[in-house]
Amino acid sequence: MKSLLLLILFSPLITFSQISFKGVIVDSQNNPIQFASISINQTANGTYTNEKGIFYFDSIQPTDTLKISCIGYESRSILVKNLSDTILLQEIAIEIGEVVIKSEYTRELIGCLKNKDRGNDGGINGYIVGIQINNISSSYLESIEYYIKKPKTLAPNLFFLHLYKLGPNNKQSPILSQRISIPTNEKGWVKIDLSKQFIKVEDSIFIAFETVPNPEYFKNVKEVPIVNMSEYDAAIIGWSKLKQVTDVKLRAGSYATGWHTWSYDDFAGLGYHIPMIRATVRY
Structure with a gap:
C-alpha cells in the first residue's frame, strides 16, 4: 500500500520532467542557420536544423545539455532549462592554408x-x-x-x-x-x-x-x-x-x-x- 502511494506521489514529477522544445538558430544578422547540429549531452542523440534554422524535440529533460555546432560558427553548450526560443551563434574566421598549384612536373x-x-x-x-x-x-x-x-x-x-x-x-x-x-x-x-x-x-x-x-x-x-x-x-x-x-x-x-x-x-x-x-x- 505504501509503495503504491509513493508511486502515485512521484508520477507527476516524472511526467513534469519531460518537455518538448522548439527553437530557431540564427547568426548575428538574424539569418537562420541551416543544418546546424544539435546533440544531447554530447551523445549521438540529437537533430539538425531545417532550411529555416528550426529544430524540434518531442521529449527532452530540463537538465539535459544541448551542444549546438555548425561549420563557420562558434559551438555553444546550453542547459535546456536556460534555452530561449532563438539561439545565436557567432561567426568565426576559418583559416585556409596556402595552396600552391604547380604547372610543371618534377x-x-x-x-x-x-x-x-x-x-x-x-x-x-x-x-x-x-x-x-x-x-x-x-x-x-x-x-x-x-x-x-x-x-x-x-x-x-x-x-x-x-x-x-x-x-x-x-x-x-x-x-x-x-x-x-x-x-x-x-x-x-x-x-x-x-x-x-x-x-x-x-x-x-x-x-x-x-x-x-x-x-x-x-x-x-x-x-x-x-x-x-x-x-x-x-x-x-x-x-x-x-x-x-x-x-x-x-x-x-x-x-x-x-x-x-x-x-x-x-x-x-x-x-x-x-x-x-x-x-x-x-x-
Whole structure:
C-alpha cells in the first residue's frame, strides 16, 4: 500500500520532467542557420536544423545539455532549462592554408648520365643492347634517349624499342615494343617521346634497343616481336666497372646467331662502342 502511494506521489514529477522544445538558430544578422547540429549531452542523440534554422524535440529533460555546432560558427553548450526560443551563434574566421598549384612536373634523368664518347655508331646491325635501371621512385616515363656517336651507313638506323617491367627475381613483364627509325644524319642523344603513353614505372625497368638489319622486315612486320630477355640474362656488364651509375647494367646479345655471353673485354674487343641509354621520368 505504501509503495503504491509513493508511486502515485512521484508520477507527476516524472511526467513534469519531460518537455518538448522548439527553437530557431540564427547568426548575428538574424539569418537562420541551416543544418546546424544539435546533440544531447554530447551523445549521438540529437537533430539538425531545417532550411529555416528550426529544430524540434518531442521529449527532452530540463537538465539535459544541448551542444549546438555548425561549420563557420562558434559551438555553444546550453542547459535546456536556460534555452530561449532563438539561439545565436557567432561567426568565426576559418583559416585556409596556402595552396600552391604547380604547372610543371618534377623531372629526373635516370640511366647513363655521363657521355664517355661511347654509343652506337650505326654499324651494330643484328644486335640488341639495353640497360636495367633500378631503384626508381613511382613515376611516369616521359622519354627514352639513345646515344649515337656517328653513322657508318647512309641508311636510317632501324630499331625495335623494348621496354620491360621487372618484378621479383627479375621476372620480366613487357610494357612496350615499337618500331623506331632514326634518320642517318642524327647523332648524339636521340630522344623518343613517350609522354602521351602514360607509362607508369617503379622500382626496376629494362630498356633495350634491337637493331634491325632488314628494312623490308622492319617495314612489313605486323607486330613487333617480344624478345625473351631471360635467354641472355648471363650477358650482364656492371656499369660500376665503367665508373658510371651503379644502378645501371648493360646486356648484349646476337640477333642473327643467337644470344652470346660476353665479358666486358670481349664486347669491347669486337670493336663495338658501349651503348648509352637513358630515360626521363616525371613525378
